[in-house]
Amino acid sequence: MTRRARISTLALAALVPLVLLAAGSAHADRRDEAWRRGNEAYLHGDYAAAAAAYEELAHQGVVSADLYFNLGDAYFRKGSLGPAIWAFEKAAALDPGDEDARYNLGEARKLAGRAAHDRIEGEDRDPLWIRAVTAMGPSTQTWLFVTVYLSFFGLILVRYRARDDLRPALGAGVAVLGAAALLTGALLFGRARLERLPFGVVLPDAVVVKDGADDSYRTSFEVHAGLRVRMIERDQDWLRVRLGNGLEGWVHAAQIGTL
């Protein structure tokens, strides 16, 4: 390789990360601009514009408890209670410790209940593993697992190098961290499993549930805005949903907001 060729290669290698960095920065700026636009629209009472700006961010793949919280507020003020409940549910799922999201979710459910309340006979609580998995936000869960997991291997390494007299104590630490890593790993695994059969929220004020994946099927029952359902199966534009008591039926996929 000639000297000139070597210099060109090095320059290219240095340029690629710079270009990627610049692209990432521009993307972040666009996101922040949409975010500020949404906030300003909301604060000036233009809730439709605020919801549109927040939706734009969600479509860009931004995952943020704040984003969904604000989106819920905008929908609530617009009077769209189903989407508001969905957004507050998302915010609370991303950050279960967010008091504001839980409060607003309660208020939205209360208001939706005044219009139409779906009383599910024989509704079961979510299984223990689901409650355990959703007790913590996915972000927290991820960082906890990564921390414990890396600590576990780090301690193994330390023990490997340690003096003989320190090895028993370090071995106990390794065992504890190993158990913790297994537990947090199991929670993450549970979350991945939950995402394969996610929950959803009914978005329109009223949705008819059919016996099959077509409008020609018999109407089985009707559900209303804000009801939480389990999404079992998808068939093109149709979703098979299951209520808390096991009752199942098909609805248009667009009528359900995925959590």
Added chain:
Amino acid sequence: MRTRTWCLGLLAFALAAVAPHAAEAATFNAEIDREAVAPGDPFIYRITLNVGDGDAENFRPPDFHGFHVQQAQGPSKSTSVQFVFGSNQQSVQSTYAWTYQLVLAPGVKGPLTIGAAHVRVGGRDLVTNSVRVRVGAAGSQSQPSGPPALDPNRIFQRLFPGAQGLGRGGDQEAPSEVASSPSSAFIRVIPDKTRAFVGEQVTVAWYLYVAEVPNRFGQTSEPHTDGFWSEEIPSTNPQGRLAFGEPQSVAGRSYNVALLFKKALFPLAPGRLTISPMEAEIAQGDFFGPMQVHRLKTEPLVIEAQALPREGQPLHFDPANVGRYEVSASVDRTAVSVGDAVTLKVVVKGTGNVRNAQPPALPPVAGWKSYEPKTDVALDGAETITGTKTIEWLLRPERGGKTTIPALVLETFDPAAKRYQTARSQPIEIVVSGEAGTNTAAGSAAPPAAGGGVENVVGGSIRPIHARGNIGGEAGVAFLRSAGFKATVVTPPLALAVLVLFGRVRERLGRDSHRTRRRRMRTMARRRLRTAEAHRATGRTGDFYGEIDRVLREALSERLGTELGGLRFDELGALLRARGLPDEQTAGVVGAIEACDEARFAPAAAAADPAALSAMLARAELLIDGIERAVLGEETRA
């Protein structure tokens, strides 16, 4: 009303069905309630038609010359049923009495006669008796003071449409040409006061007075309340229909009274303010004729609005704040991060023109940005206007620290106590965490919304948005879904495995085995012999023998695994033999070391001979090779 009309229709049908028999029993009488009256003093003239069956027609009223007809009323109906028992049969006879009543006032003194009225029932002419009235000396009511006189013919057209050959039918709903009779139906406007302060509530009620409940009521023009802030007081009438209460007597006459509506009026400026007349129509009808429509109109009402007293009036007092109010303030959180919004809710509660009340202004709070407030008014629906006005401000801190929202002050004038008062809220302390710049304002350049407050379309109270300057995003979720997470999971165990393997290899390589010692010895010997060769070539004899001595000792030391420094030659020989080095080799090695020692410290000329040096070098190589190949006892055990 429909029921009444239906019943009258049924009665008409019954009358017509039995007409031939009823005509024989029909009577037609006239009477007055008193025989002597003063001029202008009203009295009642009543005509009663009793009829078993049959249709009445060709009515001709009497001559009312010398009288003013002030009011007309009727018909009122009564029914009597009589059972007749014969020798072999029994029958039932029903008699219907229709009564018409007029209020007449004589215009002149002297005896006056009201002539006979005529009607035809079942083909037979009936005639009333004439009545005579003595009109005496004028008293206090010598001049007619009542309403203007009515045309008796038109009155009878209305009461008895068959009169004077006028046919039935026609425009049933057409307004009657008959002028309204204020005495039989009128609307009264009643204020609770006619003098009030600016901003003080005046309750005005509009009542309908009717001698007979009308078939229909319709308002044709609203009373205008220019100069007032008007609040409708919710009606208690069922489903918007008129609800008539207990009859009331007005000027000796019984009326059915219904509340039309009530308004709470708040004068906006001092002076004489006029409430314009209200106009309405009522429609009344009966079996005999078309619906009669009466137009009603109230008198204008004047309210005198007084200016608020100057004495004790606070500077810049807002006259909208007349009433009794209290004010409270609250926030949805007292600890907040920079950039997050706080909702400040101010509630003005009390009695007065709540909707128009001007809430206390929010003073600028340093380090905070406030947005256009949302206003919500809830009235209690009582006759005296009470309620709450709620104003919600979104506030956003732009820097950290402790902030106190000061007490909000509302100056009011209590019209009952006739003095100014001050209501104030409690100050509120808010702690803001974070620093300016970490979460900057969300575009503070945006102008505030035009106009007044924005009404909350949904209602309900929710926590405000998180208006941080930048959207953070859940990095954990992004990481979980990235290849980095997989790498994080896979790398540590792999790295650990590699590390352990490397250690094992290294350990193995580092073990002091026979082979490694031999290898190490061979390397060392090669290096030393090269050095010795260099000394030989340069003629450094002492250094040459020193190097040969060192290489032999180190080779032995490596093979034996022990230091040989300090051993005498006999001890070295004994050690080598003890470790299994053959005697010949032992002697050769010890001899060579001895020779080197001698040549180094006592150099002889022979020793410096190049041939001798080369011979010593070759000998050393052979000895080292022998040492290397020798099988020593300790190694055999190992």
